[in-house]
Amino acid sequence: MSSSIPTLDAQALLAQVRALGEVGSGAPGDGRTRIALTDADRAGRDLLVQWMRELGLDVRVDRIGNIFGVLHAATHEGDRQPLMIGSHIDTVRNAGALDGCYGVLSGLAVARAWRAAGLAPSRAIVVAAFTNEEGVRFQPDMMGSLVYAGGMALQAALDVVGIDGVRLGDELARIAYAGELEPGAIAPLEYLELHIEQGPILEAEGQSIGVVENLQGISWQKITVHGTANHAGTTPLRLRHDAGYAAAAVVAFLREHVAAPSGGTTLATVGSLRFEPDVINVIARKATFTVDLRDPDEQRLQAAERRLGDFLVELAQREGVEIETERLARYEPVVFDAGLAAEIEAAAVRLGYASRRMTSGAGHDAQMMARIAPAAMIFVPSRAGISHNPREHTDDAQLVQGAQVLLEVVRRRLANVQGEGRLC
Amino acid sequence: MSSSIPTLDAQALLAQVRALGEVGSGAPGDGRTRIALTDADRAGRDLLVQWMRELGLDVRVDRIGNIFGVLHAATHEGDRQPLMIGSHIDTVRNAGALDGCYGVLSGLAVARAWRAAGLAPSRAIVVAAFTNEEGVRFQPDMMGSLVYAGGMALQAALDVVGIDGVRLGDELARIAYAGELEPGAIAPLEYLELHIEQGPILEAEGQSIGVVENLQGISWQKITVHGTANHAGTTPLRLRHDAGYAAAAVVAFLREHVAAPSGGTTLATVGSLRFEPDVINVIARKATFTVDLRDPDEQRLQAAERRLGDFLVELAQREGVEIETERLARYEPVVFDAGLAAEIEAAAVRLGYASRRMTSGAGHDAQMMARIAPAAMIFVPSRAGISHNPREHTDDAQLVQGAQVLLEVVRRRLANVQGEGRLC
Numbered sequence: 001m002s003s004s005i006p007t008l009d010a011q012a013l014l015a016q017v018r019a020l021g022e023v024g025s026g027a028p029g030d031g032r033t034r035i036a037l038t039d040a041d042r043a044g045r046d047l048l049v050q051w052m053r054e055l056g057l058d059v060r061v062d063r064i065g066n067i068f069g070v071l072h073a074a075t076h077e078g079d080r081q082p083l084m085i086g087s088h089i090d091t092v093r094n095a096g097a098l099d100g101c102y103g104v105l106s107g108l109a110v111a112r113a114w115r116a117a118g119l120a121p122s123r124a125i126v127v128a129a130f131t132n133e134e135g136v137r138f139q140p141d142m143m144g145s146l147v148y149a150g151g152m153a154l155q156a157a158l159d160v161v162g163i164d165g166v167r168l169g170d171e172l173a174r175i176a177y178a179g180e181l182e183p184g185a186i187a188p189l190e191y192l193e194l195h196i197e198q199g200p201i202l203e204a205e206g207q208s209i210g211v212v213e214n215l216q217g218i219s220w221q222k223i224t225v226h227g228t229a230n231h232a233g234t235t236p237l238r239l240r241h242d243a244g245y246a247a248a249a250v251v252a253f254l255r256e257h258v259a260a261p262s263g264g265t266t267l268a269t270v271g272s273l274r275f276e277p278d279v280i281n282v283i284a285r286k287a288t289f290t291v292d293l294r295d296p297d298e299q300r301l302q303a304a305e306r307r308l309g310d311f312l313v314e315l316a317q318r319e320g321v322e323i324e325t326e327r328l329a330r331y332e333p334v335v336f337d338a339g340l341a342a343e344i345e346a347a348a349v350r351l352g353y354a355s356r357r358m359t360s361g362a363g364h365d366a367q368m369m370a371r372i373a374p375a376a377m378i379f380v381p382s383r384a385g386i387s388h389n390p391r392e393h394t395d396d397a398q399l400v401q402g403a404q405v406l407l408e409v410v411r412r413r414l415a416n417v418q419g420e421g422r423l424c
Numbered sequence: 425m426s427s428s429i430p431t432l433d434a435q436a437l438l439a440q441v442r443a444l445g446e447v448g449s450g451a452p453g454d455g456r457t458r459i460a461l462t463d464a465d466r467a468g469r470d471l472l473v474q475w476m477r478e479l480g481l482d483v484r485v486d487r488i489g490n491i492f493g494v495l496h497a498a499t500h501e502g503d504r505q506p507l508m509i510g511s512h513i514d515t516v517r518n519a520g521a522l523d524g525c526y527g528v529l530s531g532l533a534v535a536r537a538w539r540a541a542g543l544a545p546s547r548a549i550v551v552a553a554f555t556n557e558e559g560v561r562f563q564p565d566m567m568g569s570l571v572y573a574g575g576m577a578l579q580a581a582l583d584v585v586g587i588d589g590v591r592l593g594d595e596l597a598r599i600a601y602a603g604e605l606e607p608g609a610i611a612p613l614e615y616l617e618l619h620i621e622q623g624p625i626l627e628a629e630g631q632s633i634g635v636v637e638n639l640q641g642i643s644w645q646k647i648t649v650h651g652t653a654n655h656a657g658t659t660p661l662r663l664r665h666d667a668g669y670a671a672a673a674v675v676a677f678l679r680e681h682v683a684a685p686s687g688g689t690t691l692a693t694v695g696s697l698r699f700e701p702d703v704i705n706v707i708a709r710k711a712t713f714t715v716d717l718r719d720p721d722e723q724r725l726q727a728a729e730r731r732l733g734d735f736l737v738e739l740a741q742r743e744g745v746e747i748e749t750e751r752l753a754r755y756e757p758v759v760f761d762a763g764l765a766a767e768i769e770a771a772a773v774r775l776g777y778a779s780r781r782m783t784s785g786a787g788h789d790a791q792m793m794a795r796i797a798p799a800a801m802i803f804v805p806s807r808a809g810i811s812h813n814p815r816e817h818t819d820d821a822q823l824v825q826g827a828q829v830l831l832e833v834v835r836r837r838l839a840n841v842q843g844e845g846r847l848c
Contacts, residue, residue: 199658216657220704230809232693232716233640234623234785237683239809244694245679251672259661269656270668271699271706278696280644280714280752281786282812290704292656328704361658362705385654385663388706 006113008407010400013109016051017399020044020089020105021097031390032097036090036132037065037168042175044089048104048129055111057127060186061179064147064157065131065172068186071111074120083121083413084188084373085110085406086128086365087195088144092136096392098399102380103194104129106403110410122414126186130365131177137162140329145368148183184372190340190413191375193366194406196394200385201358208401209348209355210379213341215367216267216294216359217301217333223250223312226322229277229285241320244275244284253311254291258304266304267294267361296333296359334367337374340409344378347408353401362387378405430537432831434824437533440475441823444468444513444529445521455814456521460514460556461489461592466599468513472528472553479535481551484610485603488571488581489555489596492610495535498544507545507837508612508797509534509830510552510789511619512568516560520816522823526804527618528553530827534834546838550610554789555601561586564753569792572607608796614764614837615799617790618830620818624809625782632825633772633779634803637765639791640691640718640783641725641757647674647736650746653701653709665744668699668708677735678715682728690728691718691785720757720783758791761798764833768802771832777825786811802829 024040025032034040045067052059052069060068073079087103107127114121130148135141138160146152158169172178197203202210227243254268273289291308295301309325316323341357348355358379360367366375380402383393448464449456458464469491476483481493497503511527531551538545554572559565562584570576582593596602621627626634651667678692697713715732719725733749740747765781772779782803784791790799804826807817 197658198655200654200663201658201660204663218657229813230624231622231786231811232695233642233691233718233787234621234625235691235809236625236688237691238688239624239628242679242693244697245675248672248675248694248697249679251669252676255666255669255673264660264662267657267659267661269666269705269707270672271656271704271708272702273668273672273697273699274702275695275697278698280695281693281716282695283693284695292705294657362655363657385659387655388703389653 004117006117006119006407006411008109008113008400008403009116012112013105013403014396014399016105016108017097017102020047020101023047024091026094029390031094032091033093033095034089034091035093035137036134037137037171037175039175041090042177045177048089051108052127055108055115057111060181061177062148062181062183062185063154063179064144064183065177065179066144066148066183067129069108069111069127071114071121071125073122073124078121078123081189082124082126082186083410084126084128084191086130086191086369087193088130088133088365090132090134092134092388094390096387096390098196098392098394099198099387100133102196102399106194106406109403110407113407123189125410126188133365137164138168142363142365142368145365149368149371150184151368151371154183188369188373191366191369191373192340192378192406192409193364194378194402195364196387196392197379197382198362198385198387199382202379202381203383203385205356206354207356208353208381208398209405210358211341211345211348211355212360212377212379213336213357214296214359215334215336215364216296216361217298218329218331218363219293219301219305220328220330221291222326222328223289223291224324225287227283227285230283232281232283235283240283242283243287243321246315246319246321247273247287247289249315250311254308258307262300265295265297265300268292268304294361298332301333331363331367334370336370336376340374340376343409343412344376344405347405347412351404351408353405378402428541430541430543430831430835432533432537432824432827433540436536437529437827438820438823440529440532441521441526444471444525447471448515450518453814455518456515457517457519458513458515459517459561460558461561461595461599463599465514466601469601472513475532476551479532479539481535484605485601486572486605486607486609487578487603488568488607489601489603490568490572490607491553493532493535493551495538495545495549497546497548502545502547505613506548506550506610507834508550508552508615508793509834510554510615510793511617512554512557512789514556514558516558516812518814520811520814522620522816522818523622523811524557526620526823530618530830533827534831537831547613549834550612557789561588562592566787566789566792569789573792573795574608575792575795578607612793612797615790615793615797616764616802616830616833617788618802618826619788620811620816621803621806622786622809622811623806626803626805627807627809629780630778631780632777632805632822633829634782635765635769635772635779636784636801636803637760637781638720638783639758639760639788640720640785641722642753642755642787643717643725643729644752644754645715646750646752647713647715648748649711651707651709654707656705656707659707664707666707667711667745670739670743670745671697671711671713673739674735678732682731686724689719689721689724692728718785722756725757755787755791758794760794760800764798764800767833767836768800768829771829771836775828775832777829802826
């Protein structure tokens with residue numbers, strides 16, 4: 001059966017989200033765990049590839065393991081101007097079912113809409129699932145799209161050693177997803193990504209659709225303070241070199257002198273902090289913590305990094321401690337394509353969904369793809385802003401609205417191209 | 425062979441310190457581990473009891489496992505006025521050889537001096553090794569002397585369950601040190617304890633002997649901050665309830681508003697701090713940390729506790745977090761006996777050792793015994809102030825000096841009593 005207008009099959013989309021969410025699932029309440037290039041990730045990939053084949057997509061895998069399902073265009077010319085819809089299906093530990101997967105499966109839903117209409121699109125539609133977006137096991141995160149966009153050499157990525165001591169390239173071969181396509185070989189004319197917000201703003205404001213016009217720059221550092229362990233009861237203040245106090249002073253400084261005065265643009269978070277030896281009556285010999293700084297403006301992000309750096313120098317001198325910093329990740333802010341953002345906003349208006357323009361606080365494959373193609377993102381609400389957690393939730397109706405906007409945008413972007421044709 | 429003046433056998437003392445230090449020793453560099461009422465503690469106790477018996481001491485064990493070696497006096501009257509010399513032989517994990525053991529074995533050295541002189545003392549000399557001073561496995565610390573001094577009911581102590589889930593009384597029976605003597609039955613007329621400083625002051629000032637005239641009050645709390653986990657990149661400052669920041673703010677407050685303004689009398693240490701989930705891009709849901717407050721003055725210690733408490737209330741309200749506090753330990757400051765302190769100082773002067781009066785920063789069995797008898801302590805230097813560590817060190821010559829002061833003080837305290845006699 002076919003209709004002449006590509007139409008969303010909402011039930012098929014929701015069923016696939018649920019089915020993929022079962023792969024790697026643990027005890028009730030534990031969510032699912034499909035960390036990149038594990039057996040569970042392979043099982044998720046296998047299911048995705050099976051679904052791509054069922055839709056008649058041409059499945060291609062590149063050398064870093066990115067998976068592409070190509071719905072070929074009606075014409076050769078249209079095939080050379082693909083519109084790519086992508087995200088990822090790897091997860092953190094004990095994840096929700098939506099992060100990444102929702103975007104990839106909505107891409108499949110778009111392809112399915114064309115299939116069901118019996119149409120070949122005027123331009124190829126490529127559904128992409130990028131390798132290792134989460135970066136739990138192998139650093140950096142967003143690796144598959146980074147390599148694809150030319151931001152990291154393929155060989156360097158294959159040689160990355162994971163936290164479990166294994167080499168990425170070996171794991172890729174082991175799970176049989178070391179493909180032959182050169183990363184970047186399918187050059188998208190435009191790139192779209194649909195994703196849950198992973199923040200509280202849409203829900204708090206009662207909006208259904210986020211028109212993501214830019215993405216914050218991210219600066220991740222690991223900071224190690226080397227002090228001197230001593231007895232808490234016998235060491236006078238003047239003889240202390242307390243790594244724990246120094247670390248706490250940095251946490252307080254970031255909040256009080258970096259984030260708070262920025263008026264909301266700079267975010268600063270210390271999410272991980274550990275003391276050694278971590279004993280009640282021993283002054284900490286060592287404190288290790290992470291700093292996550294974000295700002296949509298590169299100049300302000302650099303200013304925040306400088307203020308932190310200056311404070312560390314002053315603190316090390318004042319406390320008689322040594323402070324080491326290690327850069328873990330650094331991404332400049334990304335401004336998405338204004339034309340695509342306007343198209344997303346217009347689609348939401350036509351569909352009658354309340355929307356707002358916004359900045360993505362999290363990193364996404366779209367920021368890498370924006371290096372090689374006009375790109376933009378669509379957000380749907382995350383209940384209580386929770387993600388990376390089994391309690392991650394978006395209502396089914398909201399998931400369907402996001403996919404409707406994606407489909408509408410794709411229809412519009414393909415409508416200005418000649419050459420849509422009825423499939424044989 | 426005998427001489428008429430009790431004289432220290434320095435080599436015998438040092439040999440016993442080394443021999444006891446071998447019991448429970450691990451890999452080279454790991455120190456020794458004889459946590460209270462483990463098999464290793466039993467092995468240390470067995471060796472101590474053997475040495476007591478070799479000296480002809482009357483070995484008594486009380487119901488909480490405290491071991492006493494009694495060198496009886498020449499007269500029945502002298503036996504009723506014992507001078508007790510005590511400390512402990514249990515250790516922390518990977519300990520040095522001196523903490524506690526040095527004091528107990530110096531007590532044996534004093535008894536040996538009388539034996540070698542062929543004399544019965546004018547008053548009984550009792551060498552005590554108290555159970556579970558360190559409190560690593562069973563809380564509270566200084567338990568044996570606390571029970572002995574009537575500060576904790578025997579049954580409550582026997583019913584304490586350790587961090588490994590076993591009951592103290594059961595372990596005491598298992599290692600065969602559940603004795604029959606009632607705690608407190610041997611009532612000392614005076615109590616002396618010789619100990620390493622466990623702090624840097626004597627070494628920093630080039631002094632050999634610390635005349636300990638008082639001991640700081642100690643307040644230990646465990647504080648738990650309950651916040652809300654959220655994504656570091658998407659949660660605006662106004663919507664954050666960051667348990668990690670709140671914990672850091674307390675650490676900074678203690679240093680900047682409690683310890684620093686006290687002019688050195690109040691010490692405040694956060695030695696243990698943990699975040700959950702402890703992930704770089706997740707705002708901490710929970711932070712758990714300890715607070716160690718000390719002051720030689722009870723009023724100032726209470727004031728420090730109040731300032732902390734007030735700040736926690738203010739912080740919980742400001743940050744929208746919940747803060748729980750749990751008292752782990754609380755000891756009031758102890759003022760040692762002025763007469764004994766003067767005797768220690770005079771002994772150091774006579775022996776030509778540089779000494780200074782000082783406050784004990786750490787807790788010791790002497791603070792419990794001070795509840796039932798005039799008590800005082802003698803300190804010797806700790807290299808770099810290090811203790812509870814395999815690198816704990818005091819030079820042999822300094823150890824001998826401390827024991828000489830102890831012996832000299834005991835000789836003086838026994839000299840004003842009639843009844844010293846030649847042993848048969």
